[in-house]
Amino acid sequence: MEIKKPAVAGTMESSDCQVTVEPGEGKIDFTLDSAVAHQFGNQIKKVTLETLANLGVDNVKISIVDKGALDCTIKARIEGAVFRSVDQYKDLPWGGAIR
Amino acid sequence: MINAVGRDIPEEILKATGKEVFQGTHHFDGFEYQTASHKVKCVINSNGTKLVDSIHDVLVKCGIKDGMTLSFHHHFRNGDKVLNMVMEEVHNMGIKNITICASSLGSQNDPIVYMLDDGTITEIQSSGVRGQIGKAISEGRLQGLAIMRSHGARSRAIESGETHIDIAFIGAPTADEYGNLNANGGKADCGVLSYSAADAMYADRVVAITDTLVPFPNLPAQITQTYVDYVVKVDEIGDPTKIATGAAKPTTDQRKLLMAKYCTDFVVATPYFKEGFSYQTGVGGASIASTKFLAEIMREKNIHMSFGVGGIAKPMCDLLEEGLIKTLVDTQDFDQDAIKSVATNPNHHYITASEYADPFNKGAYVNKLDFVILAALEVDTHFNCNVVVGSDGVITGAQGGHPDTAAGAKCTIVIAPIMQGRIPTICTDCTTVTTPGEDVDVVVTDYGIAINPKRTDLIEATKDKGLPLKTIEELRDIAYSITGEPEKVQFGDRVVGIIEGRDGTIMDVVRQIKKFEFNN
Amino acid sequence: MIENPNKKRLRRSMMFLNAQKPSLIKDPYIYKIDSLMLDLEDAVAVTAKDTARFSLYHALKTIDYRGSERVVRINGLDTDLWEEDIRVCVAGGADVIRIPKTEDASMVRAVEEKIVAAEEEFNREPGSTLIMSALESCKGVMNAYEVCTSSDRMIGVALSGGDYTKDLQTRITGTGVELMGARQQMIIAARAAGVQCFDTVWTNLDDMEGFRKEVQMIHDMGFDGKSCINPRQIDIVHDIYTPTQKEIIFSEKVIKEIDDKKAKGIGVFTVDGKMIDIAFYDGAKRNIMLAKAAGVYKGDL
Secondary structure (H helix, E strand, O other): OOOOOOEEEOOOOOOOEEEEEEEOOOOEEEEEEEOOHHHHHHHHHHHHHHHHHHHOOOOEEEEEEEOOOOHHHHHHHHHHHHHHHOOOOOOOOEOOOEO | OEOOOOOEOOHHHHHHHOOOEOOOOOOOOOOOOOOOOOOOOOOOOOOOOOEEOOHHHHHHHOOOOOOOEEEEOOOOHHHEOHHHHHHHHHHHOOOOOEEEEEOOEOHHHHHHOHHHHOOOEEEEEEOOEOHHHHHHHHOOOOOOOEEEOOHHHHHHHHHOOOOOOOEEEEEEOEEOOOOOEEOOOOOOOOOOOOOHHHHHHHOOEEEEEEOOEOOOOOOOOOEOHHHOOEEEEOOOOEOHHHOOOOOOOOOOOHHHHHHHHHHHHHHHHOOOOOOOEEEEEOOOHHHHHHHHHHHHHHHHHOOOEEEEEEEEOHHHHHHHHHOOEEEEEEEEEOOHHHHHHHHHOOOEEEOOHHHHHOOOOOOOHHHHOOEEEEOOOEEEOOOOEEOOEOOOOOEOOOOOOHHHHHHHOOEEEEEOOOEEOOEEOEEOOOOOOOEOHHHOOEEEEOOEEEEOOOOHHHHHHHOOOOOOEEOHHHHHHHHHHHHOOOOOOOEEEEEEEEEEOOOOOEEEEEEEEOOOOOOO | OOOOOOOOOOOOEEEEEEOOOHHHHOOHHHHOOOEEEEEOOOOOOHHHHHHHHHHHHHHHHHOOOOOOEEEEEOOOOOOOOHHHHHHHHHHHOOOEEEEOOOOOHHHHHHHHHHHHHHHHHOOOOOOOOEEEEEEOOHHHHHOHHHHHOOOOOEEEEEEOHHHHHHHOOOOOOOOOHHHHHHHHHHHHHHHHHOOEEEEOOOOOOOOHHHHHHHHHHHHHHOOOEEEEOOHHHHHHHHHHOOOOHHHHHHHHHHHHHHHHHHHOOOOOEEEOOEEEOOOHHHHHHHHHHHHHHOOOOOOOO
């Protein structure tokens, strides 16, 4: 998938995270701001790259402000932001690219 | 050198502090030692007053100089004004290399954090540190070492002479001109002056700071004229509205109520819950709720508590009034109700921090406890607890009486949710050990109760009672299955603080924090 | 299509949770709620309808709800959201889809059609997704029986008191008088159709005594359970739905007597010296199920 425009998903509430995606510069640029970076920073990065790979996104600036979200929430917010960036709200690939 | 809780204490820290590693809670039982003494500047004249005009003048009279150790209490909690007031004057006089020996430091002391950077304050001894000072220590901004020790350990350090206080400052809600001090009847009452008792008896100079001068003699006095050198009157020593920690309102958080119910069910299932039992609890939502649930069962079964001890808040005072508790012994008051109770109820008594929790006297109240209900930031599979270092590696909490009561009580219960946000509270190894697992008997979580395997008696007594019993490893596994397995906090090399055991040994060290870096 | 074994499971408590809030959907099962109702409808802001679906999908796929049933309330059929809602529910494996503002059988059938298509698309077992309907208008309440009998997937109907009383041109008074007719109509319709019936929420969390009284009342009326908005309400509901020791002992005797005599080919049953009817059997079974759920039954049935 090609990121078409900047998009945001998620909130700054506890156990949530806010994900921002923007068109990239030919690669994945990842930045993380997390209160649990020491314990889960590497895991969050891994989940982010896996989720982007599942979605077929390889050209994106993605930044995550994390408030202690579980992996399932991080995935959901990344997908939410990516599909917003391409304005797709119907016939989503549940169980396919979204998994 | 590896200590009894499996922590590797660097040789250079042992050398620098002259301390031994922790060898077990009861290692020093029966140990004999000579207590410290202090200088006394006698008063034979009959001038009749010890009043001094200002903090500045009293510092001059006490001979303030570089490198001294100054002590303070934290009975005013977030409302304290004395410590900052004194330290600002010390700073203005250009004094350097001060050691602060405080019963605790918190966000009320944020305004003096710059004194760590400019070398006014170079060592800190406290029961943990909250707020900006804790952060600054973790960032390596204190030149010397921070020593974090429990209330009992503080009394021990002072009485044994390990910490010698040059000048003790005692914020006193009321004082007369000759140095009889009380904690009630002034503008900012704090109920008790327990933490300052040892300071008054072992410091070379003792300065009372009050905003309410009362006629001589100010009786009954918690600290008497024979210990006090000078009295200074200032405008305000504390903000009484900030003493209460906001815990007075009963929790409606169902998770806390669930844990409180598990805790009460456990307490009731043990053989210690019988007429005349003793009990200490904290002011967290779950602790207060469990006290209320327990009270219902006490009423129903006509069981009375012989004494309640420690930091006191309204729920315990209510039970005293009702007659369900016979006696309260008090080292700290968490709200206005407790302050009023200790001032008026004849069965609510002031005790010193040494009487409360010191392992190096002839027997403290904690030794007589049946139950203590505690909280923790982390509990590991060895039942070790961490109550000082946060999940980001920053010093953020205080031992308080945690290690003391855990060591003393027959049944030590820690209440903690299995996770806080994404941080698993129940983990394989604590970031920092502040209370040894040998003293922690039971962990109550929102997912079930784990009993320390060495307490076969408690395991036997509470089986088949419908309690949600699990092993500590099972609780850890549930937590990790939800959060994922956490990596260790990345610290720098420099040791910035030590966690002292009750007996003065080293339980653990705290290292400088480091910015997180990805693996690749 | 075989009947879904979960169709008649115990549903004493059904708690609303905003599917968009990670802190709420993370581990509500610790309160031992029978059914969790993950909401895509009113609780979710219009601007978060799309992102709520991703949260829901991964919650359904990855969180072990430890025995709590997962109901999802989809958006109304008057929106352009409900069809995609159904796709995500079925793809994620929701146990039950709750249709809001149900007025008649045709609405249920419209939803069922989409569920059938989604079960095929996402390779789910046909019939694995159950349906329940919220009745939120006078017309819906009038058509309760029609709705209850509209689909084999139908587990039951729930009253939505707020919208219903507006349609009735009154309000929630706290006395329950305004809901009397709807409650009676719905429980009768549900029983006639052989499905379950759930009561509306109680929103005043400061009046727990009022809540307890209302739960006792709907329990006595025959309702299967209560909709809840806060975990504080759960224990009260379960407490009221727990049979007394006397009821449990009697029920146990009834079941054992009838099973025993039937096996011997005898058609006359007596308990404690009194003749009892075969009609006692289902109620007794239900009491034992409730007692087991409350953890107060220690027998061997």
